[in-house]
Amino acid sequence: MNFGEGLTPEAIAFGLFTLLTLGGAFGVVTTRNLVRGAIWLIVSLFGIAGFFVLLSAPFLASVQVLVYIGAIGILFSFAVMLTRGMTNLKERFNSQWWLAALAAVIAFMLLMVGVIIPVFGNTGAPVSDQVQTTVDLGVALVSGNQYVLPFEVASLLLTAAMIGAIVIAREDD
Amino acid sequence: MEILNQWAFIGIFFVLAPILPAVPIILAGVISPKKPNAIKQSTYECGVETVGDTWVQFKMQYYLYGLIFLIFDVEMVFLFPWALAYKQLDFAAFLAGLLFIFLLSDALVYAWRKKVLEWV
Amino acid sequence: MQCDNIINTLAPCLVQSGWNGDLANFISIFLGVVLVATFPLLVTIGLIWFERKFAARIQDRMGPNRVGPFGLLQPFADVIKLLGKENITPAGADKVIYNIAPPLMVMSVLLIWAVIPLTPIHVGMDLEIGALYFVSVASFGTLAVIFASWSSNNKYALLGAFRVVAQLISYEIPLAFALLVPVLLAGSMSLVDITNAQAGMWFVFMAPLSALLFFVSSQAETGRGPFDLLEAESELVAGFNIEYSGMKFALFFAGEFMHVFTNGVLMAVLFTGGYIGIGGIENSIPLLGLVFLLLKAFVWYLLALLVRNALPRVRIDQLMNFNWKFLVPVSIVNLVMMAFLFKVVQELGLAPAPGLENDFVANIPQTLVLFAGNVVLGLLILSVVRQNFRRERLEESAKSAIVPVGAGD
Amino acid sequence: MGVPLWMYLTVAAALFSIGMYGVLARRNAVAVLMGIELMLNAVNLNLIAFWRYQTPFNMSGQAFAAFVLVVAAAEVAVGLAIIIAVYRNRQSVEVEDVDMLKG
Numbered sequence: 001m002n003f004g005e006g007l008t009p010e011a012i013a014f015g016l017f018t019l020l021t022l023g024g025a026f027g028v029v030t031t032r033n034l035v036r037g038a039i040w041l042i043v044s045l046f047g048i049a050g051f052f053v054l055l056s057a058p059f060l061a062s063v064q065v066l067v068y069i070g071a072i073g074i075l076f077s078f079a080v081m082l083t084r085g086m087t088n089l090k091e092r093f094n095s096q097w098w099l100a101a102l103a104a105v106i107a108f109m110l111l112m113v114g115v116i117i118p119v120f121g122n123t124g125a126p127v128s129d130q131v132q133t134t135v136d137l138g139v140a141l142v143s144g145n146q147y148v149l150p151f152e153v154a155s156l157l158l159t160a161a162m163i164g165a166i167v168i169a170r171e172d173d
Numbered sequence: 174m175e176i177l178n179q180w181a182f183i184g185i186f187f188v189l190a191p192i193l194p195a196v197p198i199i200l201a202g203v204i205s206p207k208k209p210n211a212i213k214q215s216t217y218e219c220g221v222e223t224v225g226d227t228w229v230q231f232k233m234q235y236y237l238y239g240l241i242f243l244i245f246d247v248e249m250v251f252l253f254p255w256a257l258a259y260k261q262l263d264f265a266a267f268l269a270g271l272l273f274i275f276l277l278s279d280a281l282v283y284a285w286r287k288k289v290l291e292w293v
Numbered sequence: 294m295q296c297d298n299i300i301n302t303l304a305p306c307l308v309q310s311g312w313n314g315d316l317a318n319f320i321s322i323f324l325g326v327v328l329v330a331t332f333p334l335l336v337t338i339g340l341i342w343f344e345r346k347f348a349a350r351i352q353d354r355m356g357p358n359r360v361g362p363f364g365l366l367q368p369f370a371d372v373i374k375l376l377g378k379e380n381i382t383p384a385g386a387d388k389v390i391y392n393i394a395p396p397l398m399v400m401s402v403l404l405i406w407a408v409i410p411l412t413p414i415h416v417g418m419d420l421e422i423g424a425l426y427f428v429s430v431a432s433f434g435t436l437a438v439i440f441a442s443w444s445s446n447n448k449y450a451l452l453g454a455f456r457v458v459a460q461l462i463s464y465e466i467p468l469a470f471a472l473l474v475p476v477l478l479a480g481s482m483s484l485v486d487i488t489n490a491q492a493g494m495w496f497v498f499m500a501p502l503s504a505l506l507f508f509v510s511s512q513a514e515t516g517r518g519p520f521d522l523l524e525a526e527s528e529l530v531a532g533f534n535i536e537y538s539g540m541k542f543a544l545f546f547a548g549e550f551m552h553v554f555t556n557g558v559l560m561a562v563l564f565t566g567g568y569i570g571i572g573g574i575e576n577s578i579p580l581l582g583l584v585f586l587l588l589k590a591f592v593w594y595l596l597a598l599l600v601r602n603a604l605p606r607v608r609i610d611q612l613m614n615f616n617w618k619f620l621v622p623v624s625i626v627n628l629v630m631m632a633f634l635f636k637v638v639q640e641l642g643l644a645p646a647p648g649l650e651n652d653f654v655a656n657i658p659q660t661l662v663l664f665a666g667n668v669v670l671g672l673l674i675l676s677v678v679r680q681n682f683r684r685e686r687l688e689e690s691a692k693s694a695i696v697p698v699g700a701g702d
Numbered sequence: 703m704g705v706p707l708w709m710y711l712t713v714a715a716a717l718f719s720i721g722m723y724g725v726l727a728r729r730n731a732v733a734v735l736m737g738i739e740l741m742l743n744a745v746n747l748n749l750i751a752f753w754r755y756q757t758p759f760n761m762s763g764q765a766f767a768a769f770v771l772v773v774a775a776a777e778v779a780v781g782l783a784i785i786i787a788v789y790r791n792r793q794s795v796e797v798e799d800v801d802m803l804k805g
Contacts, residue, residue, distance in 0.1 A: 008704040029724035055754040062425045063250045070432025071243040079782040083789040093727045100726030104719040111715035119708045131758045138258025140761035142269040154772045155276040161776030162244045162280040165783035182418040185326045186407045194399035201376045201540035214384040242462040247775040256473045260480035290617040292610035
């Protein structure tokens with residue numbers, strides 16, 4: 001599909017997702033109301049899921065929605081509701097906020113110079129349109145010579161995180 | 174390009190899906206009477222005035238359930254590809270999956286033992 | 294090029310008659326979306342009537358019987374009434390989020406229909422990740438609950454929402470574990486592939502426990518009885534949607550009604566062969582596939598209604614215990630057992646030979662082994678449960694022997 | 703593909719910087735955690751973009767993104783638990799107020 005000069009549906013979708021992602025991110029860091037902050041976070045992460053679709057990784061896009069919107073977003077909402085006084089923050093930023101802004105700008109510059117300038121203007125298509133599917137991911141995850149160890153370690157990490165969080169958050173003892 | 178055509182459908186669906194149910198709301202907004210007053214708009218509380226903040230503090234219990242859910246949800250990230258490829262894998266894949274599930278069940282057993290799953 | 298099948302061939306037809314190719318493509322996709330999205334909405338209107346009638350019969354009432362023959366026009370009358378009702382937005386509500394929540398609730402169910410194979414040739418979109426997709430979009434429903442309760446600035450709403458969200462997220466785990474079994478058996482997450490993999494034998498015979506687990510947890514996901522704490526009127530004055538009125542309130546309910554039927558459709562697709570009918574007749578007359586699908590879905594839907602109307606509501610602690618101490622462990626064990634047996638079947642050569650997957654007879658040995666495994670596991674679970682209950686009863690009676698009547702609560 | 707690689711990288715870089723600003727400048731600990739989430743997602747976006755454009759025929763990109771997801775989830779779970787525990791003791795979630803370890 002091509003509606004006009006250079007304005008492919010992909011470009012339109014890209015623009016839309018950029019708006020969602022960066023707009024949401026902006027909302028997260030500036031809002032006074034943290035429940036709204038959680039909602040902005042969800043918007044932003046939904047945009048990322050859109051990018052994953054554009055990058056032919058639908059599995060990750062789906063997982064992004066499942067984990068970030070379905071679980072992490074809800075956990076954030078719970079945490080905000082568990083701790084009072086987060087809906088109208090009087091002071092959003094600490095005293096060094098301008099330093100932080102400077103650091104963020106510098107980080108962006110460095111990233112531009114270090115990573116993006118080398119590929120800037122390089123409109124080359126991906127090396128191949130042959131993309132690995134989710135089945136290949138499954139095979140890779142349990143093959144002895146690929147990711148079986150990280151696969152198990154991920155499980156261990158999740159277990160550790162859960163036990164740790166339970167120990168920290170439990171009310172008694 | 175093929176995948177984009179596929180997802181164009183989903184994309185349009187995502188745009189249209191909230192619009193369809195929004196139509197009756199907007200219609201109702203046009204048709205229905207609008208006579209707001211303070212009593213009508215007050216927070217519903219069985220006839221008494223609301224006391225204090227809406228932000229009563231909630232039990233930690235809810236957070237803990239959310240926490241366990243999050244961990245199991247992330248587990249799905251790995252179990253779905255595993256189940257997907259399972260048909261073409263050998264017996265070692267079963268053992269890998271078994272170990273993965275076993276390690277996570279540990280966490281559930283721990284939560285059970287520590288009475289986190291007890292509703293108080 | 295014949296211009297008979299609207300969804301599949303509209304674009305080429307438009308191009309033939311001189312349209313811009315991309316615009317034609319867009320319009321054909323758009324019309325497809327409209328068709329697929331309005332279909333469940335229309336079905337829901339009929340279902341609302343049916344459910345009210347059904348519930349009334351069970352409770353020895355007449356149900357709607359005034360508007361139209363058998364009260365058939367009642368839902369339409371309701372819609373007209375709801376349109377004329379005043380929308381009251383409580384003071385102190387977060388207006389934007391307050392208004393987003395009801396459509397979001399409906400959307401979370403509507404989106405599921407995008408991947409459901411309706412007939413052998415009609416499917417909204419055959420996504421590679423269909424099964425995961427519908428679990429993902431269902432999480433918008435949870436989000437809608439949080440939005441609704443938080444934005445309406447009401448303690449009851451917030452309290453109700455916390456319970457509902459705890460319920461919804463808890464039951465998503467056995468749901469996902471049960472869902473893994475058809476994915477594992479079919480070797481694909483696409484709902485079309487899962488349906489076609491059942492041409493020889495429905496998965497419900499290979500994995501009855503998974504079907505049961507999926508059914509129970511999806512019943513809880515809709516917030517229907519016996520898990521209807523979502524609208525426990527007597528305790529929570531209707532829960533998270535307490536501040537909603539008129540059309541917005543109705544949308545929450547429309548979403549719920551639609552969700553129940555959608556779950557029936559999912560059960561049909563995942564476990565009872567979707568559009569697959571008798572003797573491959575649906576391949577020659579595709580629309581019959583839709584009839585088969587809806588019939589199967591309707592049977593599951595009826596079962597859900599029966600469960601809803603026949604069983605009393607459980608308490609919240611029972612609800613959570615039932616999930617975390619019964620459904621989740623059982624679903625995990627079930628998945629491991631199915632994976633093990635499936636591999637054993639493969640290694641022993643009991644699986645149907647390549648090319649014979651769609652043959653009924655070739656599927657019998659595999660099905661027998663898997664079914665036997667399910668039966669053994671089921672009996673095992675039952676005996677464990679019975680032992681536990683016996684122990685609890687003994688403890689209870691020991692306790693009540695000491696405490697005089699009326700002393701504790 | 704109509705959108706070149708550098709566009710994705712720019713978006714990711716911008717997201718990373720915004721997240722970093724949130725982490726450094728916000729007073730509220732939950733907001734800081736949200737900033738960290740944004741940064742992790744920027745990393746994931748980068749991973750997938752590079753995977754798609756440079757090495758789409760092996761699985762490293764997607765597998766690593768999945769592992770990043772695990773780390774993000776673990777971090778949120780523990781992080782929020784710590785915040786809630788601190789809130790219970792100090793009735794505050796301002797990062798600067800949490801100085802129990804200071805002498």
